[in-house]
Amino acid sequence: MSRSYHGLLQLGNPECENKMQKLCEYYYPIKHSLTIPFEEKAKHMEGWQEKGHALLIEAGLTLDAIKRSVADAKIEFRDGVVELLKLLEERGVPVLILSAGLADVIEEVLRQKLPRFPKNVKIVSNQMVFSNDGCLVSFKGKTIHVLNKNEHALDMASSVRDQFGETKGQSDDNVSVKRRTNALLLGDHIGDLGMSYGLNYEYQIAVGFLNDDVEKFLETYQNAFDIVCVNDAPMWGVVELVSQICPSRGH
Template sequence: MRPMTSPLLLSPSPCRLLRRLFSRAPRRRNPTTPRPLAPHLGRRLPLRLPASMSSSSVGTPDSVVADADALARKVAAIRAAGPAKLQVIADFDGTLTRYWYDGSRGQSSHGLLRQGNEEFDSKREALFEHYHPIEINPDIPVLEKAKLMEEWWGKTHGLLIEGGLTQEAIKKSVADAAIAFRDGVVELFEFLEARDIPVLVFSAGLADIIEEVFRQKLHRSFKNIKIVSNRMVFNEEGCLVAFKGKTIHVLNKNEHSLDMAAPVHDSLGDPNGSIDDYSLVKKRTNVLLLGDHIGDLGMSDGLNYENRIAAGFLNTNIEKSLKDYSGAFDIVYLNDASMRGVVELVSDLCP
Protein backbone atom coordinates (compact mmCIF):
# COMPACT_ATOMS: atom_id res chain seq x y z
CA MET A 1 0.00 0.00 0.00
CA ARG A 2 1.37 3.43 -0.87
CA PRO A 3 2.33 5.66 2.06
CA MET A 4 0.34 8.73 2.89
CA THR A 5 2.11 11.96 2.07
CA SER A 6 2.96 14.56 4.66
CA PRO A 7 4.98 17.79 4.62
CA LEU A 8 8.62 17.38 5.51
CA LEU A 9 9.65 19.00 8.75
CA LEU A 10 13.17 20.10 9.52
CA SER A 11 14.50 19.81 13.05
CA PRO A 12 15.92 23.05 14.47
CA SER A 13 19.02 21.13 15.53
CA PRO A 14 20.44 17.95 13.97
CA CYS A 15 20.13 14.78 16.02
CA ARG A 16 23.16 12.91 17.31
CA LEU A 17 22.95 10.14 14.77
CA LEU A 18 22.90 12.50 11.82
CA ARG A 19 25.64 14.73 13.25
CA ARG A 20 27.78 11.63 13.48
CA LEU A 21 26.87 10.49 9.98
CA PHE A 22 27.61 13.84 8.38
CA SER A 23 30.88 14.29 10.27
CA ARG A 24 32.42 10.90 9.54
CA ALA A 25 33.77 9.54 6.32
CA PRO A 26 33.82 5.80 5.72
CA ARG A 27 36.76 4.19 7.47
CA ARG A 28 37.98 0.87 8.66
CA ARG A 29 36.69 -0.56 11.90
CA ASN A 30 39.09 -0.46 14.80
CA PRO A 31 40.93 -3.78 14.41
CA THR A 32 40.76 -4.36 18.15
CA THR A 33 36.94 -4.42 18.07
CA PRO A 34 35.61 -7.99 17.88
CA ARG A 35 33.31 -8.89 15.02
CA PRO A 36 31.41 -12.12 14.40
CA LEU A 37 32.75 -13.67 11.21
CA ALA A 38 31.64 -16.48 9.00
CA PRO A 39 33.84 -19.56 9.38
CA HIS A 40 34.96 -19.27 5.75
CA LEU A 41 36.11 -15.65 6.06
CA GLY A 42 39.79 -15.37 6.72
CA ARG A 43 39.91 -11.60 7.21
CA ARG A 44 37.81 -8.71 8.40
CA LEU A 45 36.24 -6.74 5.61
CA PRO A 46 36.77 -2.97 5.56
CA LEU A 47 33.77 -0.85 4.71
CA ARG A 48 34.01 -0.35 0.96
CA LEU A 49 31.15 1.38 -0.79
CA PRO A 50 30.29 0.27 -4.33
CA ALA A 51 31.64 2.63 -6.98
CA SER A 52 28.14 3.19 -8.35
CA MET A 53 26.84 4.50 -5.02
CA SER A 54 26.16 8.21 -4.79
CA SER A 55 29.15 10.29 -3.81
CA SER A 56 27.01 11.77 -1.05
CA SER A 57 26.91 8.40 0.69
CA VAL A 58 28.21 8.42 4.23
CA GLY A 59 29.00 5.64 6.62
CA THR A 60 30.25 4.61 10.01
CA PRO A 61 32.31 1.52 10.78
CA ASP A 62 29.09 -0.42 11.41
CA SER A 63 26.53 1.23 9.16
CA VAL A 64 25.88 2.87 5.79
CA VAL A 65 23.40 5.60 4.86
CA ALA A 66 23.07 6.18 1.13
CA ASP A 67 20.89 9.31 1.38
CA ALA A 68 21.57 11.19 4.60
CA ASP A 69 19.36 14.13 3.60
CA ALA A 70 16.32 11.89 3.17
CA LEU A 71 16.99 10.19 6.48
CA ALA A 72 17.35 13.57 8.20
CA ARG A 73 13.94 14.67 6.91
CA LYS A 74 12.29 11.46 8.13
CA VAL A 75 13.92 11.72 11.55
CA ALA A 76 12.78 15.34 11.88
CA ALA A 77 9.19 14.50 10.91
CA ILE A 78 8.95 11.58 13.34
CA ARG A 79 10.49 13.65 16.16
CA ALA A 80 7.97 16.42 15.53
CA ALA A 81 5.01 14.00 15.66
CA GLY A 82 6.14 12.46 18.96
CA PRO A 83 6.21 8.90 20.33
CA ALA A 84 2.40 8.61 20.37
CA LYS A 85 2.48 8.33 16.57
CA LEU A 86 5.34 5.82 16.37
CA GLN A 87 5.33 2.04 16.15
CA VAL A 88 8.17 -0.42 15.56
CA ILE A 89 7.85 -3.36 13.18
CA ALA A 90 10.59 -5.97 13.41
CA ASP A 91 11.52 -9.25 11.81
CA PHE A 92 12.75 -11.89 14.27
CA ASP A 93 15.30 -14.31 12.80
CA GLY A 94 18.52 -12.57 11.79
CA THR A 95 17.15 -9.19 12.87
CA LEU A 96 16.43 -9.33 16.58
CA THR A 97 18.63 -12.42 16.78
CA ARG A 98 22.28 -12.71 15.84
CA TYR A 99 23.22 -14.22 12.50
CA TRP A 100 26.38 -15.85 13.86
CA TYR A 101 26.52 -17.89 17.06
CA ASP A 102 29.90 -19.03 18.45
CA GLY A 103 31.49 -18.82 15.01
CA SER A 104 28.75 -20.73 13.16
CA ARG A 105 25.45 -19.81 11.56
CA GLY A 106 22.87 -19.39 14.31
CA GLN A 107 19.62 -21.32 14.19
CA SER A 108 16.29 -19.81 13.21
CA SER A 109 13.23 -20.07 15.44
CA HIS A 110 11.78 -22.64 13.04
CA GLY A 111 15.03 -24.49 12.37
CA LEU A 112 15.81 -25.08 16.04
CA LEU A 113 12.67 -27.16 16.60
CA ARG A 114 13.13 -30.85 17.32
CA GLN A 115 9.95 -32.87 17.74
CA GLY A 116 11.66 -35.69 19.59
CA ASN A 117 10.75 -37.87 16.61
CA GLU A 118 13.59 -38.34 14.11
CA GLU A 119 11.26 -39.57 11.36
CA PHE A 120 9.19 -36.39 11.39
CA ASP A 121 12.22 -34.12 11.83
CA SER A 122 13.64 -35.73 8.67
CA LYS A 123 10.37 -35.25 6.81
CA ARG A 124 10.31 -31.56 7.67
CA GLU A 125 13.93 -31.24 6.51
CA ALA A 126 12.98 -32.89 3.20
CA LEU A 127 10.22 -30.31 2.75
CA PHE A 128 12.77 -27.55 3.31
CA GLU A 129 15.10 -29.02 0.69
CA HIS A 130 12.22 -29.08 -1.81
CA TYR A 131 10.53 -25.74 -1.16
CA HIS A 132 13.36 -23.44 -0.09
CA PRO A 133 14.80 -23.22 -3.63
CA ILE A 134 11.32 -22.18 -4.75
CA GLU A 135 11.17 -19.52 -2.04
CA ILE A 136 14.40 -17.86 -3.19
CA ASN A 137 13.81 -18.29 -6.94
CA PRO A 138 13.20 -14.79 -8.38
CA ASP A 139 11.78 -16.18 -11.63
CA ILE A 140 8.62 -17.68 -10.09
CA PRO A 141 5.61 -15.28 -10.18
CA VAL A 142 4.58 -14.02 -6.75
CA LEU A 143 1.03 -15.43 -6.87
CA GLU A 144 2.30 -18.86 -7.86
CA LYS A 145 5.00 -18.74 -5.22
CA ALA A 146 2.51 -17.67 -2.55
CA LYS A 147 0.40 -20.77 -3.23
CA LEU A 148 3.49 -22.97 -2.97
CA MET A 149 4.52 -21.30 0.29
CA GLU A 150 1.03 -21.90 1.67
CA GLU A 151 1.42 -25.53 0.62
CA TRP A 152 4.84 -25.82 2.30
CA TRP A 153 3.68 -24.30 5.58
CA GLY A 154 0.54 -26.46 5.58
CA LYS A 155 2.51 -29.67 5.11
CA THR A 156 5.02 -28.66 7.80
CA HIS A 157 2.28 -27.84 10.30
CA GLY A 158 0.61 -31.15 9.49
CA LEU A 159 3.84 -33.02 10.28
CA LEU A 160 4.17 -31.20 13.59
CA ILE A 161 0.69 -32.35 14.59
CA GLU A 162 1.08 -35.87 13.24
CA GLY A 163 4.50 -36.25 14.87
CA GLY A 164 3.13 -35.41 18.29
CA LEU A 165 4.90 -32.13 19.04
CA THR A 166 4.64 -31.22 22.73
CA GLN A 167 5.18 -28.06 24.72
CA GLU A 168 8.03 -29.81 26.53
CA ALA A 169 9.73 -30.52 23.20
CA ILE A 170 9.59 -26.80 22.39
CA LYS A 171 11.15 -25.87 25.73
CA LYS A 172 13.94 -28.43 25.27
CA SER A 173 14.55 -27.34 21.67
CA VAL A 174 15.01 -23.73 22.73
CA ALA A 175 17.23 -24.71 25.67
CA ASP A 176 19.50 -26.67 23.32
CA ALA A 177 19.40 -24.14 20.47
CA ALA A 178 22.21 -22.06 19.01
CA ILE A 179 20.23 -18.82 19.08
CA ALA A 180 20.80 -15.49 20.83
CA PHE A 181 19.48 -11.95 20.72
CA ARG A 182 21.71 -9.14 19.47
CA ASP A 183 23.48 -7.09 22.10
CA GLY A 184 21.36 -4.03 22.84
CA VAL A 185 17.97 -5.68 22.25
CA VAL A 186 16.99 -5.40 25.92
CA GLU A 187 17.98 -1.72 25.99
CA LEU A 188 15.89 -1.12 22.86
CA PHE A 189 12.83 -2.86 24.30
CA GLU A 190 13.17 -1.05 27.63
CA PHE A 191 13.42 2.32 25.88
CA LEU A 192 10.32 1.63 23.78
CA GLU A 193 8.33 0.16 26.67
CA ALA A 194 9.01 3.23 28.82
CA ARG A 195 7.44 5.39 26.10
CA ASP A 196 4.49 3.04 25.36
CA ILE A 197 5.69 2.49 21.79
CA PRO A 198 4.30 -0.83 20.48
CA VAL A 199 6.62 -3.37 18.90
CA LEU A 200 5.15 -5.83 16.41
CA VAL A 201 7.46 -8.78 15.81
CA PHE A 202 6.54 -10.38 12.49
CA SER A 203 7.65 -13.92 11.73
CA ALA A 204 6.70 -16.66 9.31
CA GLY A 205 7.78 -19.13 12.00
CA LEU A 206 5.98 -20.18 15.16
CA ALA A 207 4.85 -17.72 17.83
CA ASP A 208 5.06 -20.30 20.61
CA ILE A 209 8.74 -20.93 19.86
CA ILE A 210 9.57 -17.23 19.63
CA GLU A 211 7.87 -16.57 22.96
CA GLU A 212 9.87 -19.42 24.50
CA VAL A 213 13.07 -17.84 23.12
CA PHE A 214 12.04 -14.58 24.82
CA ARG A 215 11.46 -16.40 28.11
CA GLN A 216 14.67 -18.41 28.11
CA LYS A 217 17.07 -15.93 26.54
CA LEU A 218 15.84 -12.61 27.94
CA HIS A 219 14.30 -13.92 31.20
CA ARG A 220 11.68 -11.20 31.20
CA SER A 221 8.66 -9.91 29.32
CA PHE A 222 7.72 -6.56 27.78
CA LYS A 223 4.13 -5.38 27.84
CA ASN A 224 4.43 -3.50 24.54
CA ILE A 225 5.59 -6.45 22.39
CA LYS A 226 3.32 -8.56 20.19
CA ILE A 227 4.31 -11.60 18.17
CA VAL A 228 2.59 -11.76 14.77
CA SER A 229 3.18 -15.35 13.74
CA ASN A 230 1.65 -18.81 13.48
CA ARG A 231 0.15 -19.87 16.81
CA MET A 232 -0.35 -23.40 18.06
CA VAL A 233 -3.23 -25.00 19.97
CA PHE A 234 -2.31 -27.59 22.60
CA ASN A 235 -4.59 -30.00 24.44
CA GLU A 236 -4.60 -30.53 28.20
CA GLU A 237 -1.74 -33.02 27.90
CA GLY A 238 0.43 -30.42 26.20
CA CYS A 239 0.26 -32.02 22.72
CA LEU A 240 -0.18 -29.96 19.56
CA VAL A 241 -3.62 -30.49 18.01
CA ALA A 242 -4.14 -27.51 15.66
CA PHE A 243 -3.05 -24.07 14.52
CA LYS A 244 -5.03 -20.87 15.01
CA GLY A 245 -6.32 -18.73 12.17
CA LYS A 246 -4.76 -18.34 8.76
CA THR A 247 -1.23 -19.36 7.89
CA ILE A 248 1.45 -16.66 7.97
CA HIS A 249 4.30 -17.40 5.56
CA VAL A 250 7.19 -15.43 4.08
CA LEU A 251 5.00 -13.65 1.53
CA ASN A 252 2.19 -12.43 3.78
CA LYS A 253 3.82 -11.45 7.08
CA ASN A 254 2.59 -7.87 7.36
CA GLU A 255 0.02 -5.72 9.13
CA HIS A 256 -2.79 -7.50 7.29
CA SER A 257 -1.99 -10.37 9.69
CA LEU A 258 -2.64 -8.46 12.91
CA ASP A 259 -5.56 -10.73 13.72
CA MET A 260 -2.89 -13.38 14.47
CA ALA A 261 -1.01 -11.16 16.91
CA ALA A 262 -0.75 -12.09 20.56
CA PRO A 263 1.30 -10.42 23.26
CA VAL A 264 4.40 -11.75 24.95
CA HIS A 265 2.99 -10.02 28.02
CA ASP A 266 -0.68 -9.99 28.98
CA SER A 267 -1.32 -6.59 27.49
CA LEU A 268 -0.01 -4.03 25.02
CA GLY A 269 0.28 -1.22 27.49
CA ASP A 270 -3.47 -0.71 27.53
CA PRO A 271 -4.48 0.24 31.10
CA ASN A 272 -7.66 -1.80 30.67
CA GLY A 273 -5.76 -4.84 29.47
CA SER A 274 -7.70 -4.95 26.19
CA ILE A 275 -5.82 -5.87 23.05
CA ASP A 276 -8.75 -6.81 20.81
CA ASP A 277 -8.85 -3.52 18.89
CA TYR A 278 -5.78 -2.90 16.75
CA SER A 279 -7.12 0.37 15.37
CA LEU A 280 -4.98 2.26 17.89
CA VAL A 281 -1.86 0.59 16.53
CA LYS A 282 -2.88 1.32 12.97
CA LYS A 283 -3.32 4.99 13.85
CA ARG A 284 0.38 5.16 14.65
CA THR A 285 1.38 6.32 11.20
CA ASN A 286 5.12 6.68 11.77
CA VAL A 287 7.08 3.45 11.48
CA LEU A 288 10.53 2.22 12.33
CA LEU A 289 10.97 -1.04 10.41
CA LEU A 290 13.77 -3.51 11.22
CA GLY A 291 14.64 -6.38 8.90
CA ASP A 292 17.49 -8.42 7.47
CA HIS A 293 16.06 -9.09 4.00
CA ILE A 294 14.81 -6.62 1.42
CA GLY A 295 11.54 -8.57 1.39
CA ASP A 296 11.03 -7.53 5.03
CA LEU A 297 10.07 -4.08 3.77
CA GLY A 298 6.68 -5.61 2.98
CA MET A 299 5.95 -5.94 6.71
CA SER A 300 4.49 -2.42 6.65
CA ASP A 301 2.00 -3.37 3.91
CA GLY A 302 -1.50 -2.74 5.18
CA LEU A 303 -0.56 0.43 7.03
CA ASN A 304 -1.10 3.94 5.64
CA TYR A 305 2.10 5.29 7.11
CA GLU A 306 3.20 8.91 6.84
CA ASN A 307 6.88 8.32 7.51
CA ARG A 308 8.85 5.09 7.55
CA ILE A 309 12.49 4.62 8.45
CA ALA A 310 13.70 1.21 7.30
CA ALA A 311 16.78 -0.13 9.07
CA GLY A 312 18.35 -3.23 7.56
CA PHE A 313 20.85 -5.72 8.97
CA LEU A 314 23.23 -6.97 6.29
CA ASN A 315 24.78 -9.94 8.04
CA THR A 316 26.82 -11.60 5.30
CA ASN A 317 27.89 -11.19 1.63
CA ILE A 318 28.54 -7.52 2.41
CA GLU A 319 30.33 -6.46 -0.76
CA LYS A 320 27.90 -8.33 -3.02
CA SER A 321 24.69 -7.08 -1.40
CA LEU A 322 25.53 -3.63 -0.03
CA LYS A 323 24.39 -1.71 -3.11
CA ASP A 324 20.94 -3.33 -3.11
CA TYR A 325 20.50 -3.00 0.66
CA SER A 326 21.59 0.64 0.76
CA GLY A 327 19.12 1.40 -2.02
CA ALA A 328 16.26 -0.32 -0.17
CA PHE A 329 16.91 0.64 3.47
CA ASP A 330 17.44 4.11 4.92
CA ILE A 331 20.28 2.81 7.06
CA VAL A 332 22.13 -0.50 6.83
CA TYR A 333 23.92 -2.09 9.79
CA LEU A 334 26.80 -4.30 8.71
CA ASN A 335 28.53 -7.50 9.74
CA ASP A 336 25.97 -8.85 12.22
CA ALA A 337 26.08 -5.56 14.12
CA SER A 338 24.68 -5.08 17.59
CA MET A 339 21.31 -3.38 18.18
CA ARG A 340 22.99 -0.36 19.76
CA GLY A 341 22.85 1.65 16.55
CA VAL A 342 19.07 1.25 16.56
CA VAL A 343 18.96 2.29 20.22
CA GLU A 344 20.77 5.47 19.23
CA LEU A 345 18.35 5.98 16.36
CA VAL A 346 15.20 5.65 18.50
CA SER A 347 16.68 7.95 21.13
CA ASP A 348 16.96 10.54 18.36
CA LEU A 349 13.39 9.87 17.23
CA CYS A 350 12.03 10.16 20.77
CA PRO A 351 14.39 12.44 22.75
Protein backbone atom coordinates in the same frame (compact mmCIF):
# COMPACT_ATOMS: atom_id res chain seq x y z
CA MET B 1 9.23 -22.84 8.38
CA SER B 2 12.54 -21.11 8.80
CA ARG B 3 15.73 -23.08 9.20
CA SER B 4 16.23 -21.53 12.64
CA TYR B 5 13.02 -22.98 14.05
CA HIS B 6 13.74 -26.35 12.52
CA GLY B 7 17.12 -26.36 14.23
CA LEU B 8 15.69 -25.18 17.54
CA LEU B 9 12.82 -27.61 18.08
CA GLN B 10 13.63 -31.04 19.46
CA LEU B 11 11.04 -33.19 17.70
CA GLY B 12 12.33 -36.52 18.98
CA ASN B 13 11.28 -38.09 15.67
CA PRO B 14 14.21 -38.74 13.29
CA GLU B 15 11.97 -39.44 10.31
CA CYS B 16 10.10 -36.14 10.67
CA GLU B 17 13.32 -34.25 11.34
CA ASN B 18 14.78 -35.63 8.10
CA LYS B 19 11.65 -34.61 6.17
CA MET B 20 11.84 -31.13 7.73
CA GLN B 21 15.47 -30.77 6.67
CA LYS B 22 14.62 -31.75 3.10
CA LEU B 23 11.86 -29.11 3.04
CA CYS B 24 14.38 -26.48 4.14
CA GLU B 25 16.89 -27.54 1.51
CA TYR B 26 14.25 -27.32 -1.23
CA TYR B 27 12.44 -24.12 -0.28
CA TYR B 28 15.20 -21.95 1.19
CA PRO B 29 16.75 -21.09 -2.20
CA ILE B 30 13.26 -20.26 -3.52
CA LYS B 31 12.73 -17.89 -0.60
CA HIS B 32 15.79 -15.85 -1.56
CA SER B 33 15.43 -16.05 -5.34
CA LEU B 34 15.35 -12.71 -7.15
CA THR B 35 13.94 -14.15 -10.37
CA ILE B 36 10.84 -16.10 -9.32
CA PRO B 37 7.66 -13.97 -9.73
CA PHE B 38 6.02 -12.82 -6.49
CA GLU B 39 2.78 -14.80 -6.87
CA GLU B 40 4.64 -18.00 -7.66
CA LYS B 41 7.04 -17.51 -4.78
CA ALA B 42 4.15 -16.78 -2.39
CA LYS B 43 2.53 -20.12 -3.29
CA HIS B 44 5.81 -21.90 -2.61
CA MET B 45 6.20 -20.17 0.76
CA GLU B 46 2.66 -21.07 1.79
CA GLY B 47 3.30 -24.68 0.76
CA TRP B 48 6.52 -24.73 2.81
CA GLN B 49 4.70 -23.50 5.89
CA GLU B 50 1.77 -25.88 5.58
CA LYS B 51 3.97 -28.93 4.97
CA GLY B 52 6.18 -27.94 7.89
CA HIS B 53 3.18 -27.46 10.18
CA ALA B 54 1.86 -30.88 9.19
CA LEU B 55 5.21 -32.45 10.07
CA LEU B 56 5.21 -30.82 13.51
CA ILE B 57 1.80 -32.37 14.18
CA GLU B 58 2.93 -35.72 12.78
CA ALA B 59 6.01 -35.65 15.02
CA GLY B 60 3.83 -35.23 18.11
CA LEU B 61 5.29 -31.88 19.19
CA THR B 62 4.25 -30.91 22.71
CA LEU B 63 4.22 -27.68 24.69
CA ASP B 64 6.71 -29.20 27.13
CA ALA B 65 9.02 -30.03 24.22
CA ILE B 66 8.94 -26.40 23.09
CA LYS B 67 9.87 -25.17 26.56
CA ARG B 68 12.64 -27.76 26.82
CA SER B 69 13.94 -26.98 23.33
CA VAL B 70 14.19 -23.27 24.10
CA ALA B 71 15.86 -23.95 27.46
CA ASP B 72 18.46 -26.19 25.80
CA ALA B 73 19.06 -23.98 22.76
CA LYS B 74 22.09 -21.72 22.54
CA ILE B 75 20.11 -18.62 21.55
CA GLU B 76 21.92 -15.32 21.40
CA PHE B 77 20.25 -12.03 20.54
CA ARG B 78 22.15 -9.52 18.48
CA ASP B 79 24.11 -7.15 20.69
CA GLY B 80 21.80 -4.30 21.61
CA VAL B 81 18.48 -6.15 21.22
CA VAL B 82 17.75 -6.31 24.94
CA GLU B 83 18.62 -2.65 25.33
CA LEU B 84 16.46 -1.73 22.31
CA LEU B 85 13.41 -3.53 23.70
CA LYS B 86 13.92 -1.89 27.08
CA LEU B 87 14.23 1.55 25.48
CA LEU B 88 11.08 1.09 23.38
CA GLU B 89 9.12 -0.05 26.42
CA GLU B 90 10.35 2.89 28.52
CA ARG B 91 9.28 5.32 25.81
CA GLY B 92 5.86 3.73 25.31
CA VAL B 93 6.42 2.54 21.74
CA PRO B 94 4.32 -0.50 20.70
CA VAL B 95 6.39 -3.30 19.16
CA LEU B 96 4.90 -5.76 16.65
CA ILE B 97 6.93 -8.90 16.02
CA LEU B 98 5.67 -10.16 12.66
CA SER B 99 7.14 -13.56 11.92
CA ALA B 100 6.65 -16.46 9.55
CA GLY B 101 7.79 -18.67 12.41
CA LEU B 102 5.86 -19.98 15.40
CA ALA B 103 4.25 -17.61 17.89
CA ASP B 104 4.47 -20.07 20.77
CA VAL B 105 8.20 -20.57 20.21
CA ILE B 106 8.90 -16.84 19.91
CA GLU B 107 6.98 -16.12 23.10
CA GLU B 108 8.84 -18.86 24.95
CA VAL B 109 12.18 -17.48 23.75
CA LEU B 110 11.30 -14.01 25.01
CA ARG B 111 10.09 -15.36 28.34
CA GLN B 112 13.18 -17.48 28.94
CA LYS B 113 15.93 -15.37 27.40
CA LEU B 114 14.93 -11.84 28.46
CA PRO B 115 15.01 -10.49 32.01
CA ARG B 116 11.22 -10.22 31.73
CA PHE B 117 8.58 -10.25 28.99
CA PRO B 118 8.18 -6.70 27.58
CA LYS B 119 4.74 -5.19 28.17
CA ASN B 120 4.68 -3.40 24.82
CA VAL B 121 5.33 -6.43 22.58
CA LYS B 122 2.73 -8.11 20.39
CA ILE B 123 3.59 -11.30 18.47
CA VAL B 124 1.91 -11.87 15.13
CA SER B 125 2.87 -15.31 13.89
CA ASN B 126 1.57 -18.83 13.34
CA GLN B 127 -0.29 -19.86 16.48
CA MET B 128 -0.46 -23.44 17.65
CA VAL B 129 -3.47 -25.21 19.14
CA PHE B 130 -2.73 -27.80 21.82
CA SER B 131 -4.88 -30.56 23.27
CA ASN B 132 -5.62 -30.72 27.00
CA ASP B 133 -2.58 -32.94 27.47
CA GLY B 134 -0.31 -30.45 25.70
CA CYS B 135 0.03 -32.06 22.26
CA LEU B 136 0.00 -29.98 19.07
CA VAL B 137 -3.20 -30.74 17.14
CA SER B 138 -3.62 -27.85 14.69
CA PHE B 139 -2.80 -24.25 13.83
CA LYS B 140 -5.07 -21.25 14.34
CA GLY B 141 -6.14 -18.89 11.56
CA LYS B 142 -4.42 -17.99 8.32
CA THR B 143 -1.00 -19.41 7.55
CA ILE B 144 1.65 -16.70 7.80
CA HIS B 145 4.69 -16.93 5.58
CA VAL B 146 7.52 -14.56 4.68
CA LEU B 147 5.53 -12.80 1.94
CA ASN B 148 2.18 -12.22 3.67
CA LYS B 149 3.16 -11.14 7.19
CA ASN B 150 1.18 -7.92 6.91
CA GLU B 151 -2.17 -9.56 6.09
CA HIS B 152 -4.59 -9.28 9.05
CA ALA B 153 -1.64 -8.36 11.29
CA LEU B 154 -3.60 -5.90 13.45
CA ASP B 155 -6.52 -8.29 13.88
CA MET B 156 -4.22 -11.12 14.94
CA ALA B 157 -2.46 -8.83 17.42
CA SER B 158 -5.74 -7.89 19.11
CA SER B 159 -5.72 -10.58 21.77
CA VAL B 160 -2.14 -9.99 22.86
CA ARG B 161 -1.22 -7.76 25.79
CA ASP B 162 -1.15 -4.06 24.94
CA GLN B 163 1.64 -1.63 25.69
CA PHE B 164 0.50 -1.24 29.31
CA GLY B 165 0.50 -4.96 30.03
CA GLU B 166 -3.26 -5.38 29.93
CA THR B 167 -5.44 -7.51 27.69
CA LYS B 168 -8.10 -5.55 25.88
CA GLY B 169 -10.76 -6.09 23.27
CA GLN B 170 -9.88 -5.92 19.61
CA SER B 171 -11.00 -2.36 18.93
CA ASP B 172 -9.23 -0.83 21.95
CA ASP B 173 -6.09 -2.88 21.47
CA ASN B 174 -5.66 -2.02 17.84
CA VAL B 175 -5.97 1.70 18.53
CA SER B 176 -2.56 1.75 20.25
CA VAL B 177 -0.95 0.70 16.97
CA LYS B 178 -3.25 2.28 14.41
CA ARG B 179 -3.00 5.75 15.94
CA ARG B 180 0.77 5.76 15.39
CA THR B 181 1.86 8.01 12.54
CA ASN B 182 5.47 6.84 12.27
CA ALA B 183 6.97 3.37 11.83
CA LEU B 184 10.40 1.85 12.30
CA LEU B 185 10.58 -1.39 10.29
CA LEU B 186 13.31 -3.97 10.87
CA GLY B 187 13.61 -6.97 8.56
CA ASP B 188 16.07 -9.44 7.07
CA HIS B 189 14.18 -10.24 3.85
CA ILE B 190 12.97 -8.05 1.00
CA GLY B 191 9.46 -9.38 1.63
CA ASP B 192 9.59 -7.83 5.11
CA LEU B 193 9.07 -4.41 3.54
CA GLY B 194 5.40 -5.37 3.22
CA MET B 195 4.98 -5.78 6.99
CA SER B 196 3.82 -2.19 7.43
CA TYR B 197 1.18 -2.30 4.69
CA GLY B 198 -2.15 -1.46 6.30
CA LEU B 199 -0.64 0.90 8.84
CA ASN B 200 -1.59 4.49 8.11
CA TYR B 201 1.83 5.97 8.83
CA GLU B 202 3.20 9.30 7.61
CA TYR B 203 6.89 8.43 7.90
CA GLN B 204 8.78 5.15 7.94
CA ILE B 205 12.42 4.21 8.35
CA ALA B 206 13.21 0.72 7.06
CA VAL B 207 16.33 -1.08 8.32
CA GLY B 208 17.42 -4.20 6.46
CA PHE B 209 19.67 -6.88 7.96
CA LEU B 210 21.58 -8.76 5.26
CA ASN B 211 23.21 -11.78 6.85
CA ASP B 212 24.01 -14.12 3.94
CA ASP B 213 25.37 -13.70 0.40
CA VAL B 214 26.20 -10.05 1.08
CA GLU B 215 27.95 -9.41 -2.22
CA LYS B 216 25.09 -10.95 -4.18
CA PHE B 217 22.23 -9.08 -2.49
CA LEU B 218 23.80 -5.86 -1.16
CA GLU B 219 22.73 -3.60 -4.03
CA THR B 220 19.18 -4.98 -3.93
CA TYR B 221 18.93 -4.32 -0.19
CA GLN B 222 20.41 -0.84 -0.52
CA ASN B 223 17.80 0.03 -3.13
CA ALA B 224 14.98 -1.32 -0.96
CA PHE B 225 15.85 -0.29 2.62
CA ASP B 226 16.81 3.11 4.03
CA ILE B 227 19.58 1.56 6.12
CA VAL B 228 21.35 -1.78 5.55
CA CYS B 229 23.30 -3.67 8.23
CA VAL B 230 25.42 -6.62 7.07
CA ASN B 231 26.95 -9.78 8.51
CA ASP B 232 24.82 -10.14 11.65
CA ALA B 233 25.55 -6.58 12.65
CA PRO B 234 24.70 -5.49 16.22
CA MET B 235 21.62 -3.42 17.01
CA TRP B 236 23.44 -0.44 18.51
CA GLY B 237 22.78 1.76 15.49
CA VAL B 238 19.04 1.17 15.84
CA VAL B 239 19.27 1.88 19.58
CA GLU B 240 20.90 5.22 18.82
CA LEU B 241 18.29 5.98 16.16
CA VAL B 242 15.42 5.30 18.57
CA SER B 243 17.12 7.42 21.23
CA GLN B 244 17.15 10.34 18.81
CA ILE B 245 13.67 10.09 17.28
CA CYS B 246 11.58 8.81 20.21
CA PRO B 247 11.31 11.34 23.05
CA SER B 248 11.26 10.21 26.64
CA ARG B 249 7.86 10.16 28.30
CA GLY B 250 7.00 13.50 29.78
CA HIS B 251 8.95 15.42 27.13
